[in-house]
Amino acid sequence: MTTGPRTTPAALWRAAEQFGSNEAVADGSERVTYTELLDRVRTAARALMAKGVQAGDRVAIWAPNTYHWVEAFLAAQYAGATLVPISTRYTGHEALDILERTKTKVLVVPDRFLKADRLADVLKAAGEGGIPALELVVRTPSDDPASGVPTTAFPGGEILEWDQITAAAEPVSVEEADARAHAVSPDDVADILFTSGTTGKSKGVMTAHRQTVGIADAWADCAEVDDKDRYLVINPFFHTFGYKAGIMVCILRGATIVPAAVFDVPTIMTMIADEKISVLPGAPTIHQTILDFPTRGDYNLSSLRVAITGAAAVPVVLVERLQSELGYDAVITAYGQTEAVVVTMCRTDDDPVTVSTSSGRAIPGMEVKIGEQGEILVRGENIMLGYLDDPESTRKTIDEDGWLHTGDVGVLDERGYLDITDRLKDMFISNGFNVYPAEVENTLARIDSVAEAAVIGIPDERAGEVGRAYVVVKPGATLTADEVIAFCKERLAGFKIPREVRIVDGLPRNPSGKVLKNDLREGKA
Structure with a gap:
């Protein structure tokens, strides 16, 4: 580094x-x-x-x-x-x-x-x-x-x-x-x-x-960003992807920060052409939308050099199309979370299959191993200091040996490349943003007529996953799906709002009373 x-x-x-x-x-x-x-x-x-x-x-x-x-x-x-x-x-x-x-x-x-x-x-x-x-x-x-x-x-x-x-x-x-x-x-x-x-x-x-700068430095090295690059930052600045893997990367390498306040495909393609953008990070849906846009051929996108993506599955064909149709020299996938920002990245010379079937290998300064139940553990100089005013959660997340417990499940191949296979927790990713069902469920619990609720992620072609809420109404009360969504709109960011609401008589539970979310995912509700 x-x-x-x-x-x-x-x-x-x-x-x-x-x-x-x-x-x-x-x-x-x-x-x-x-x-x-x-x-x-x-x-x-x-x-x-x-x-x-x-x-x-x-x-x-x-x-x-x-x-x-x-x-x-x-x-x-x-x-x-x-x-x-x-x-x-x-x-x-x-x-x-x-x-x-x-x-x-x-x-x-x-x-x-x-x-x-x-x-x-x-x-x-x-x-x-x-x-x-x-x-x-x-x-x-x-x-x-x-x-x-x-x-x-x-x-x-x-x-x-x-x-x-x-x-x-x-x-x-x-x-x-x-x-x-x-x-x-x-x-x-x-x-x-x-x-x-x-x-x-x-x-x-x-x-x-030292960590905010260090993680950006490692990212810049892996993506080979330099002072000739013009870096279109579609990822929100409030997110680590836009702030640390965007703004900070550019400052460290002398590249040009080109902010995008909103995502509109024709506007983005015009910006790529006019600003001669060379580095374009973003969730797979961003790249897919550009590829499939009917008038893409009207825009000069030849300046594009490196695409960086992650936060969702990346099909091999997407990587191949980005290289063959848009002329990218390299397509890179990465894995991280706010507590560690970036854990693994592919490198610019990785082949399309590696890029699409893994999230890369550990970046400089990070170690990755697989713990109990296949959980991905991370250790290194750039993992968080801890949670604000929450020493108990910090101790639960970072063990005595300094390993951060990610809550994600994965496997490492013989080269040290990481494939994320599942999540220990119920979190799902919608449009590149983590959604934690418990947070949404707590909001639903504030509705007077709700007895209980459970939220799961379901597949969505555009967003990757969206929320579906199962709501049990109190005896004698009435509630509609539209009323639930309207309540959520006042209290939750758009990506957290359930796309679907199902009013049900009860929720499936195990003998200890825990809601069986796998049953909900399998339609047993």
Whole structure:
């Protein structure tokens, strides 16, 4: 693995020094070189410091993939703060839960995104009590220019508009900001990313700077990313795939970050052609959709060099078509989870069968072995520090010998390549996102007329898997499938909402009372 910076500020300094004139970010008409990115980040960090942000404070970003996200995240960590990414798919209730549990001091949020006022949503969810720790909202521009002047107020706190950052930075000198950034240690917590737990309560995965940088470095090595690459980041920045295997990879190698705020196939193909995209990561459905698009031939996609995919089964024919029809030099699959980010990856010279039948071999700095019940165990310098305020779950997940218990089942071949065969837990993956049935079941339990519920994943041609909920209604009560879905839409991100709801008289159980989800999958309900 390349020896280099071990904090994100250090990575940014090196990028400005080595790749200063390279485009760091190409976001529509916004073009920013690495030299300019450092200047912007330093200014934003000064503004945060002027507003009272101290080392170790939490700064949350609840925003789509734009240059604002890149600058805000780097500025937060430049000021010594810890980043808390929030899914743009989350409702106000879900975002509030994360803000409260992390005691977030600053929230970066757009005025509008996809016609929704996120700040209004989270303040409504908070109610009269407000959000005690939250002191500052940094509001980025709307994705809808016609939305008009922002109207949402923030009682008890301050709103800083994005175009006010330079003025807000004036009280703090460049030297003060640089001193704060230099004080950031490789062992400081860089970020807290939330991943749903099987108990239904999300867990905050804490990662140090050395790990966030280290995992991106290993990824960049395996994918052979360099300063000539232009990297289209469709994967959300709030996800490790977009943040650590996207933004950070580019910063470490001097590649250009090209953010995609929404996934629209003609728009994506236009971006590939116009921006001469060479690296395209994404779930298999993204690549499949591009291949099958009826007017694909109208777009010049010849710049594509490396495709990176994972989070679902990858057919051999997909790999072969990507190479033969789109001219990719390499197609790479990978396996990871928030607690370890990236565990295994294929390499650029692996053949199509290896790519489609495995998730690659351990990346530099990681060990993989198969434990009891075929569970995949992972150990290495880049696995998480632990779960936020949850030492018990941390001990259950990382054993005394340092092995992270993934909950996934797999086999290793003689070459050390990993094939994931099943899951110990009931989690399923919808459109590349993990869905934990217990979390959905806990939401369903809040419906007054629900006696009990069980959720499973069922195959779906487009999403990979979607949820199906089996709901038992209380005696004398009435409930429809539409009412269940409407309730979920107010409280759950879209990918968690069951696609199907079946009202049933009862759930199959074993003698100890545990719901037999295999019976549900086999239609015995």
